[in-house]
Amino acid sequence: MLATRVFRLVGNRTLSTSICLRGGHGVAKVEDYTLPAYFDRRESPLPDIKFVQQLSPEQKSLKEKEKGSWAALSKEEKIALYRISFKESFAEMDKGTGEWKSVVAGIFFFIGFTGLVVLWQRKYVYGDVPHTFDAEYKQKEVQRMLDMRINPVEGFSAKWDYENNAWKK
Amino acid sequence: MFRAALRLSVSGARSLTRSRPQYTASVAARSYSHGKQETDEEFDARWVTYFNKPDIDAWELRKGMNTLIGYDLVPEPKILEAALRACRRLNDLASAIRILEAVKDKSGPHKEIYPYVLQELRPTLSELGIPTPEELGIDKA
Numbered sequence: 001m002l003a004t005r006v007f008r009l010v011g012n013r014t015l016s017t018s019i020c021l022r023g024g025h026g027v028a029k030v031e032d033y034t035l036p037a038y039f040d041r042r043e044s045p046l047p048d049i050k051f052v053q054q055l056s057p058e059q060k061s062l063k064e065k066e067k068g069s070w071a072a073l074s075k076e077e078k079i080a081l082y083r084i085s086f087k088e089s090f091a092e093m094d095k096g097t098g099e100w101k102s103v104v105a106g107i108f109f110f111i112g113f114t115g116l117v118v119l120w121q122r123k124y125v126y127g128d129v130p131h132t133f134d135a136e137y138k139q140k141e142v143q144r145m146l147d148m149r150i151n152p153v154e155g156f157s158a159k160w161d162y163e164n165n166a167w168k169k
Numbered sequence: 170m171f172r173a174a175l176r177l178s179v180s181g182a183r184s185l186t187r188s189r190p191q192y193t194a195s196v197a198a199r200s201y202s203h204g205k206q207e208t209d210e211e212f213d214a215r216w217v218t219y220f221n222k223p224d225i226d227a228w229e230l231r232k233g234m235n236t237l238i239g240y241d242l243v244p245e246p247k248i249l250e251a252a253l254r255a256c257r258r259l260n261d262l263a264s265a266i267r268i269l270e271a272v273k274d275k276s277g278p279h280k281e282i283y284p285y286v287l288q289e290l291r292p293t294l295s296e297l298g299i300p301t302p303e304e305l306g307i308d309k310a
Binding site (some may be wrong): 042043044045046047048066067069070071072073075078079081082084085086089090091092094095 | 230231234235238239257260261262263264266267268270271273274297298299300302304305306307308309310
């Protein structure tokens with residue numbers, strides 16, 4: 001209560017200076033953040049202050065009209081009165097921002113960019129593979145493994161048909 | 170808190186037999202393990218008395234509403250009627266509309282509560298000239 005009274009003395013919300021003399025020691029500035037604030041919250045439907053603090057002349061006269069019968073107000077006037085007191089309606093404060101779309105788009109973009117970086121790396125950064133990957137070397141390697149009877153029971157050599165010198169069908 | 174939820178389901182079952190929608194049961198917000206428990210009627214009566222104070226001021230209205238919305242229940246129409254009449258005494262149409270919005274929000278997934286509340290409040294809304302958020306079009310973002 002006291003804060004709102006001080007606040008009304010101040011008048012303009014942007015002017016946060018207000019003079020409190022305490023026992024002749026000097027002036028204390030009332031900071032903006034110490035005053036009641038407006039916020040739209042589902043769990044606290046009626047905030048401490050109205051949203052619009054400085055009323056234009058039309059709004060002032062509308063406030064006067066509000067003291068009479070509410071049935072006499074038009075739909076636009078009722079909406080105007082609502083907007084004086086509140087910034088966003090429940091529907092507006094609850095609606096999503098669609099930020100998730102930007103986030104997902106960003107994810108895909110950077111994954112794609114990473115893919116390009118990997119391809120470039122493969123081409124320009126990595127050196128040649130060792131000679132042991134050459135086709136003929138590999139062929140000789142397979143032959144040596146078959147000669148050594150690597151895994152002859154169920155593995156590698158088991159799949160080779162030694163009679164016909166071919167892989168088993 | 171859990172006992173409040175348990176009591177909600179118990180009194181929800183109770184109010185089924187009274188042919189009220191089963192979710193608008195008001196329950197005592199305090200969960201004591203001893204002492205007398207407040208009944209739904211006492212809770213409602215307490216809040217109706219609070220809002221019916223003839224010289225209620227704006228702070229008390231705000232405090233009452235914010236506290237009431239903080240409870241794990243949707244207020245009974247008679248409490249809301251008293252709150253709306255308090256708004257009328259304070260010449261505050263915007264808060265009256267806000268209260269209706271808060272009731273709809275409080276119902277959560279139970280979509281049948283809000284139409285029921287409006288139906289019960291219809292005489293008061295017409296008498297005081299309070300529009301519903303739907304009539305003003307502010308229920309859509």
